[in-house]
Amino acid sequence: MAAKTLTIDGRLVGAHENQTVLEAASEAGIKIPTLCHLDGIADAGACRLCLVEVAGSPRLHPACVLKVAEGMEIKTQSERLRKYRRLLLELLFAERNHVCAVCVANGHCELQDLAMDLGMDHVRYQYRFQPFAVDVTHRLFGLDHNRCVLCTRCVRVCSEVEGAHTWDMEGRGAKARVITDLKQPWGEADSCTSCGKCVHGCPTGALFFQGSTVGEMERDRTRLEFIVTAREKKQWIA
Amino acid sequence: MVLNDLLEIKERERKARKGTVLRCCVAAGCLSANSQAVKDGLDKAVKEKGLEGQVEVRGVGCMGLCCQGPLVQEDPAETLYVKVNPEDAPAIVDALGKNPAPGLPTTDPHAPFFKKQMPVVLENCGRIDPERIESYIAEDGYLALHDVILEMTPKEVVENVVKSGLRGRGGAGYPTGLKWATVAKTVGERKFVICNADEGDPGAFMDRSVLESDPHRVLEGMAVAAYAVGASQGYIYVRAEYPLAISRLQAAIRQAKQYGLLGGGIFESPFNFNVEIRIGAGAFVCGEETALMSSVEGKRGSPRPRPPFPAESGLWGNPTLINNVETYANVPVIIRKGAEWFSAIGTEKSKGTKVFALAGKIRNTGLIEVPMGVPLREIVEEMGGGVPDGSEVKAVQTGGPSGGCIPAAALDIPVDYESLAKVGSIMGSGGMIVMDEDTNMVDVARFFMEFCMDESCGKCVPCRTGTVQMHQLLDKIIQKRGAAEDLERLEELCDVVKNTSLCGLGQTAPNPVLSTLRFFRHEYLELLKQRETGAQPPA
């Protein structure tokens, strides 16, 4: 595999030709904000938070799906990118009912962390305050649409890692929702193996273990990593 | 099928023609005005008068002047009856060969609406019977396919299309030849050709008319493309809202297969090409090429990031050529008449003709085809006949929800890709909506924003959530509850949605707002000013 050298934020970085800019940056210790990305599953390019500037291109590119190239010059931070990222985050917070104070994931939430990282002290858009359902029909897990950011990590991890494809999407635009099977309650979704990978993959408090209360919902991403590493690299490293 | 067979069909079809032809439009527009009953009535009247030997009643596709349907034209007398009722049929047949039937409304087939057109894509529309392949063959149909397969290398075909200067008619205007060349050069075990017939812009019906009026033309264009790029399987992605187009396409595919013009060993060559229809389920976003391909694959129709482009990695990861209906419909004539002939039409950078669907506050609603570069004013005022009540045109919206509103002051621009872009709009697929003085432009922006909001697939954050917020702000401004900072926020949202969205739908969703802000900002400011004074209670 050929190696490529590129510049990220003024630093020379080496990468394999099949790597993405996000992977190359992360290996070099350069942090690019992400939300829909999860190590080990295919990228969707949906949250747009990892957009970066590429010298010579008028458009912004999502680092998670942008393949490295020789001599590429990437900027992960700029006034413009910071502004866009903050606006995108505000839009997400305004979309559903993210009430951190009473959320199971309070203190362990990637959305909450992003707000801190990106300096979002308030949301200028009107909160939508739409009613969303909570599905607690599953014996072990619960789904709270109020907290869902539609990153589709659950959909991808279930389909790609577990191979069950219990999760998918229904509806369009603001009416889009994650669903289990053919929109049965989760507890009645026959294809669900109750493996919990979706719960471990969820960035917010949308998927949780039954019985968790405010701030108790912690995830163990190492379990996903373990499976993916074992499958792809044949390394059983816990 | 070999060349001789094709020529024989043509000859037979031409010889069988009768002295007088009554062409009755049976495309969707006239059908919805009861034209099937008109055609049945004409058939019956001809039979009763015992004129079957001399008169042919032919169901044809769109004749263009949709607002006056049902349309019936008598040839060679060139009498064009409009708004025909089924009861009028005997009178029309009585008057054959003489003056127009007394008391029946007619229109001048030499009026500017018709005379200023240049039918290339629509050359057969309204003339041939779309349900009979022979009718198409009689107009030299499938001759281009024959010449391509038996006399040209795939490389020569691509070069021809490059030389013609044809650009994509679906909206973006990407050079068609370049796209073909890329797919042709990409190495892949299987390649696919897709026809995008998911026409979804409000007010646009160009593709539907072509499919209903001349379906074989699109099939032939696709087959030529498949030969050029090395594909053997094609898909036509049509929206379910076009049932007539679907059934005519199905019939056309069946007939072409029977004649050996599709399927295995076309013209007894080793070239195989099969076409299947895929029917959309009502999502506008499926007109976006990557979403369309997901849908063809049987998945949820949501777009994926490009690169990789379909030319490299399209359907099931294979190199895929995807073009719009009108683009393919240009191909047979380019082959038949030559790239030079084609590139002599239009402007320097926009070659050929463009079909437009005229709608809105305009006298002549319907379908027209004009050479690129015609002044917009000529289309709207001369061909379209201006606003029905004689009042002034305020703006013309082109390009659908991704387009913009061109103010009356800019009506003298030529209609080509670059000029439209300069005034903040796009060619788009060819929808053209005329607005008069009574139109509130902020309302227009809100209409298109609502459309984009409803049609956003929901995958990427800016398009899914930004369109909702923009719609809400436009609502607020229209209801005179908006303040200056709401306008600022709206412009900020336009910026973020345009520059961060995943696909074309999101990237262009702010365009109607941006273009109305550019030319009609005073209407926004007026609404802000009208906001009642005093403390505003929260909504």
Add this chain to the structure above:
Amino acid sequence: MDRLKIATLWLGGCSGCHMSFLDLDEWLIDLAGKVELVYSPIMDIKVYPEQVDVALVEGAVANEENLELIHRVRRRTRILVAFGDCAVTGNVTALRNSVSNVEGVLHRAYLEAADLQAQVPSEPGIVPALLERVVPVHEAVPVDYFLPGCPPPAARIRSLLEQVLAGTPPALAGQDLKFG
């Protein structure tokens, strides 16, 4: 220089932010030496005074009284701080927005969930009417600074106040911007 005039307000919230304020413990004594507290739920002043330098507003704008008060506060205050998550986002106070309208909320709280003497309170002029929708403070009036947290920890309140007292625009970052 005159001591800064400081006010604290309690709109639609649980008073937890004020409790956290009191958690400033002995620093409150230092603070008392630097500022003059002119209006607060912990003191007996009925009318919001003129020319206040800094107001910490706890709670969301939930009823007509809140709305009237916040407009007066804005007119009479130089620096308005949204104090805590309810003021900044609506938070728990705004949970009702996504559940039902005013009638539905009152019905649920005072009739369905009532143990004794179920009745919807109605005392015009005494009990302020609920707004159709609870809004964060900045949706009602312009806000100068935002202090998130449910409640904001005492150290975060102190950090903001110290910067305001020093006359510099407060720059909160990282953990100091944590919602919840």
